[in-house]
Amino acid sequence: DVKVTQSSRYLVKRTGEKVFLECVQDMDHENMFWYRQDPGLGLRLIYFSYDVKMKEKGDIPEGYSVSREKKERFSLILESASTNQTSMYLCASRLSGANVLTFGAGSRLTVL
């Protein structure tokens, strides 16, 4: 089974802190994604990467950056966390162009 592992299930950070959310997949998938999910808003795409060192902005990239130095790892970075970034963050991966995504369990971030 494809596995997508998000490093932290729950995090609590302070305003202004730099936050790293790590995601690792073990099936050699080319494409990886970061979404955030908030009540009433559904899943919103932050960034995605279709290959190593490639990245594309999604619908809500402001306040975030990403890093894809290795194929299996896709990191989401909050340079200076703010309270409006309190959310559930979901990482996903897929084979290039395929529409079957495999998601991680999610990382629930609280910014105080």
Added chain:
Amino acid sequence: DAKTTQPPSMDCAEGRAANLPCNHSTISGNEYVYWYRQIHSQGPQYIIHGLKNNETNEMASLIITEDRKSSTLILPHATLRDTAVYYCIVRPANQAGTALIFGKGTTLSVSS
């Protein structure tokens, strides 16, 4: 992606069939219908997809109308563990370099 319309919520009694509708009246000839679900506090999970023929797997059945403008996901014997948000997405089979967009889905509540 072609737009889909789903009811915001549905109820189902345990053991009965759950029929979740999705309207996709602007679907193009090369676009498939995909279904995902998200159980509370977990990442979304792929269920099934189809082009024009009905499809069945161990999780569900997918019925697509002849004109392909709508579809129904059927959970034949719903259990409490099927309580989740169900997402319907239409998209070409292979579209590298772009991401799936999730709408707000249908919240299915299964009760005993």
